[in-house]
Amino acid sequence: MSDKPRHLVQSVRKLTATTFVIRIDRHAFRALAGQHVTLGPHRFAINREFSIYSSPDAPYLEFLIIARPGSETACALHQAQPGEEVDLAGPYGEFFIANPADRSRRYLFVATGVGIAPFHCFVRHFPGLDYRLIHGVARVEDRYELADYERGRYVACVSREEGGDFKGRVTDYLREHRVEPDRLCYICGHSAMVANVYDLLRGQGVPSDNLLTETFF
Amino acid sequence: MKVAISYPPILNDRGQVAMVSQNRNVQYFKIPTYLLPVVHAQAATWLRDIGCEVRWDDGNAQQKSFDEWYAGLLAWRPDVVVFESTTPVMKFYWALVKQLKGDLPKTLVVMTGYHSMRKPDETMQACAVDVILQSNHIDFVLKKLIPYIAEHADWRETCEIEGLFIRVDEKKVRQTGAFKRVEDLDLSPDVDRDLVEWKRYAYENGNYLRTPGTYATSVIRDCTFGKCTFCRYNGPDLTFSIRSVKKSLDEYQRLIEDYGVREIFDDSGVWYRGEQARAFARGIIDRGLHKRGCYFGFNTRFAYLDEETIALLAKANFRFVLVGLEAADAETLTRLNKGYLPHQACQNLEIFTRYGLHPHLTIMVGYYWQTAEQLGATVSTVRELMFKGLARTLQVTICTPLDFTPYHKECIANNALLTDDYNDFDMSKLIVKTPIPHEAYYQAIRDMYGVATDPRFIARQIRFLASGRVRDWEFLFRYGWRALRRVRNHVYNLTSQERG
16 A cells, blocks of 8 residues: 555545535545445544545545434544545446436436535536436535526425425425426435435336435445 | 246256355355345245245255256246346346247346346347346345236336346347435335245354254345455445344344254455444443343444444354455555555464454465465464364355456456456356466465364364363364364365366
């Protein structure tokens, strides 16, 4: 491993009390938009998978992370200081946009919480993408870096308080706002949400070939 | 509908039986090893629950000869027979389907499993199978498919259940679109232990220190990580699904209280981690199941479980931790997409053993790039870990490309395969070109299994007795002889190529 460049922390950007974006050196690390890595503090006993939040064009790598109590890797990264080293492996996964050059394609992105990370990566990397992003969060403050999404394309479904674009869960929103069957739908989040949204969209006539899923754990 | 979920006894020319069922890699064993195919067992349970007449037809576990098994199936005259495919037994299955279709022309044959789901056209052409499931969620799909077939005479033309290849007629095959990757596993029932005759699987399994043991209904299908290139559970078509902690705890309680199970193993590709693992351990303790004389075990991976979680698992009477140490060099781990670094293996094993868990290492040799230096690093690391007591048992396999995993495709793309005869993919020999002679890998296998009889290993096991843990005494005095018998069997299987 000694010939590999060391990935050092550049910054930790706090978004809420528990959610943050960690930025690290990219070096020659190559990944496609939508892929993820395993990441952890240097020589730490454990690591965890995180989707890449930044665009593949960016000169750095960013990850959107929530540090829940008991999530040892995330909590350690939350405390990381600029200049500290992290261990990175990957990239992994095939949660891609297969043909971004096809401008006639319309997309639906559905995420909960930090499951928005790959979609942030998509919209930063593919300007002009015709997308609608449905983001399920508990609180208004969890609408992470809202300005990065094109106005009118982002819908915040806030479940625990008023102030979002919709009060309730993403499944509630999708029941009230039917999805056109020709949309290419990407779903990212916890297993139960992914399964529920899948069933809902299938029920609205979206063919299974148009449904792509990425599960967080 | 009469549905048989069938595992025919498949014997090789050395009289060994193929273990197909839900093992990530098929192997032939002379000494019986019976692995409960959990997902198919859930499918059987679910079909029975919705009114089907189900035949749990595991000819291996029922210790039948092929002729006995086949005659029994014919006599039962099923409407549907379900098989599970994997590369080394595909030719057997194609011939069997031909034979079965000749004897029971009205019986529908459904092929499941990781080989045919990735190469459905091949199996459609090679035999008269009626349906191929591309989904790994056998239970969810069969629960929809079987009633649909029963209710629709024109099912071949009209069925729209996702993830199927359906033979419409002699010339036409239909595909019904991508299958649903993520299912809510709480909807699928616990395995009905009586239906699958659980005791047939309760004794002959090297993972159990205490018997009767059993496999739990898996909490994860297939694997939370799912990136290791050699594993069936990798690919763009797959992700994992999860079962709730409570549902699983309820099953553990029933297994202990109603069936008297004394060791429970969860064969999920990678078991829970983080909060769910801790909640599970706390649930075991809260229900008092940790004091009922039953050990628990699971598969995990390095860099997954933190110390707090491991301590809690140990308190909850977890014992057996099966973890893959596929190599000891960083290059190989990177090429295999293992997602951990060599130092993390050692760190994690130290924590496991500090809390009295018994780590079981699964090691592989024979990657098409593996040099003498890399192989030597694996052997010396494994021996050192065993002598230090950082791992208690091990299992070595020859890395065999199969089921069109990424590694299998990589071997094809790099022209590394020495054979394209599926019968050769049975893990009994190296079938890839390697930078050093094959004999070196067979010797490495012997060197690693040789640890079991090394005085340094035995002395370490004796020193473990000072811990005062019952499990350490059981390990040495009860498990030791069984383990030696299995070691001899493994060495025989994996180095037989040299004997000709």
